[in-house]
Amino acid sequence: MRLALAALAALCALPAARPVRAQEVALTFDDLPAHSALPRGETRVGVARAILKALREAKAPAFGFVNGVQTEREPGSDQVLSLWRAAGHPLGNHTWSHLRLTADSAEAFETDIVRNEPLLEARMGQADWRWFRYPYLAEGETPEVRARARAFLKARGYRIASVTLDFADWAYNEPYARCRDKGDAAAVAALEARYLASAAEGLDRARAQSHRLYGRDIPYVLLMHLGAFDARMVPRLLALYRSKGVRFVSLPEAQADPFYRSDVEITPTAEPLTLEAEARRRGIEPAPAPAIADLAELCR
Numbered sequence: 001m002r003l004a005l006a007a008l009a010a011l012c013a014l015p016a017a018r019p020v021r022a023q024e025v026a027l028t029f030d031d032l033p034a035h036s037a038l039p040r041g042e043t044r045v046g047v048a049r050a051i052l053k054a055l056r057e058a059k060a061p062a063f064g065f066v067n068g069v070q071t072e073r074e075p076g077s078d079q080v081l082s083l084w085r086a087a088g089h090p091l092g093n094h095t096w097s098h099l100r101l102t103a104d105s106a107e108a109f110e111t112d113i114v115r116n117e118p119l120l121e122a123r124m125g126q127a128d129w130r131w132f133r134y135p136y137l138a139e140g141e142t143p144e145v146r147a148r149a150r151a152f153l154k155a156r157g158y159r160i161a162s163v164t165l166d167f168a169d170w171a172y173n174e175p176y177a178r179c180r181d182k183g184d185a186a187a188v189a190a191l192e193a194r195y196l197a198s199a200a201e202g203l204d205r206a207r208a209q210s211h212r213l214y215g216r217d218i219p220y221v222l223l224m225h226l227g228a229f230d231a232r233m234v235p236r237l238l239a240l241y242r243s244k245g246v247r248f249v250s251l252p253e254a255q256a257d258p259f260y261r262s263d264v265e266i267t268p269t270a271e272p273l274t275l276e277a278e279a280r281r282r283g284i285e286p287a288p289a290p291a292i293a294d295l296a297e298l299c300r
């Protein structure tokens, strides 16, 4: 009887004793040091400081992807890279000039990757900067172009930074700058609500897809940008994710999951590694991405 009771107690204790694995999200920020339009009076350094403060307060690691050309186009913006490194976050390669990979640009694409490397080497020292994020997430329209770029990246020791969580954060930065400059507080408030709702839906969508495909949460890699509206919203965004049970992990931690093997080892793939592509491969029509076309017309 005592044995049975002990067994019963052990059984009852089981659910609580089993470690509850939080959903893991790796934060990545593209287009450092300068992304999109700024409202009048705001600066690149101000944007970076706000995002770094929010990351520090949430104890969240983040990876930044650099286009070196911006340090020439906007002198002084390189201070963003200094602040980013001083905060302990790594930098990776996003090509020198944000070049889109196409059949016509395949050779220039490789030159543009190499051109960005001295800056990364100087900023990162001995730390690991050989992570690559494709501009526009464009990995090439043909198998030949894709294979060539992947072989090039692999030969230079890169891993590909995947994207498995994306709510089109970039699309808000230009309308935000316009609405702020017009003093349209109601439009800004509407943008805020929509950004957070879209982020919440994006996570739900990715989770549903992942559970349908794998019966579990893969660690998600979130695509963000270093923009003025992102800076305004990041504290609320991180709080939202935390309220939904998210734990923030580094990009290498997230991509240690077997889901990401083809991007980490850079093996040949038919299309970019996403949950949507995996779903389509299995004949599942993925949920549509949120519509954003109207944002381009806002506050014109």
Ligand SMILES: [Zn+2]
Pocket: 030, 031, 094, 098, 135, 136
């Ligand atoms: Zn970019």
